[in-house]
Amino acid sequence: MEEFLQVGAIANTHGIAGEVKVFPMTDDIKRFKKLKEVYLDTGKERKLLHVVSCKFVKNQPVLRFKEFSNINEVEMYKRKGLFVTRDQAVPLEKDEYFIADLIGLSVIREDNGEVLGELTDVLQTGANDVYEVKMEDGKEVLLPAIRECIKNVDLQKGEITVHVMKGLLDE
Structure with a gap:
């Protein structure tokens, strides 16, 4: 961290x-x-x-x-x-994270446990943040940082578990 x-x-x-x-x-x-x-x-x-x-x-x-x-x-x-x-940082609420702590985490698919890629950026759009993930094949995918999509963030393990919503990936 x-x-x-x-x-x-x-x-x-x-x-x-x-x-x-x-x-x-x-x-x-x-x-x-x-x-x-x-x-x-x-x-x-x-x-x-x-x-x-x-x-x-x-x-x-x-x-x-x-x-x-x-x-x-x-x-x-x-x-x-x-x-x-x-130690001077503003205290975080439940399910809030510093962007610096999220960058570089492995993004894991909830459905099959496979590594989707690595979180490379967090875009702040106003409505909700959007996680930019560089996939194993070099392509990028944008995931909305909403409960339906981001299932778990484990800073200790260095992982984010996500539900890939229909239509986000060409499968």
């Missing part, structure tokens, strides 16, 4: 005092109000940053960090990821 979970990315600078607009990658953008520290992925290292303030401009978080005092210091970090440690 990943030690760090991405909560956002620096979208742009905001003003000249070193504030940044953040593109949120979390279901709960209010979490940024409680954030005390984040790790900035510079491309070479993860740099610990201390959050001094958080405000929202047009429903987008704007953060100011102790480590930066002007626009020139943060300009180079546009499009860089912001991460938290797992």
Whole structure:
């Protein structure tokens, strides 16, 4: 399991005092109000940053960090990821999982126990998530993340058991 979970990315600078607009990658953008520290992925290292303030401009978080005092210091970090440690993550409800924990799991068919493939991405569509699975033959299949389709997620075993709905595969 990943030690760090991405909560956002620096979208742009905001003003000249070193504030940044953040593109949120979390279901709960209010979490940024409680954030005390984040790790900035510079491309070479993860740099610990201390959050001094958080405000929202047009429903987008704007953060100011102790480590930066002007626009020139943060300009180079546009499009860089912001991460938290797992212990700082928002608590999950029953049957909720971090996307980072799902990527790479084996996808097993409920009907015959065969490996369908590997979960390679989770698409967030608004209505429900969609799991992208790369099958053994290299093709991809999209599975809706709904109870009728996703039967069990076992992070310990590294498996997701699925019911393949009629018409999803050319069989």
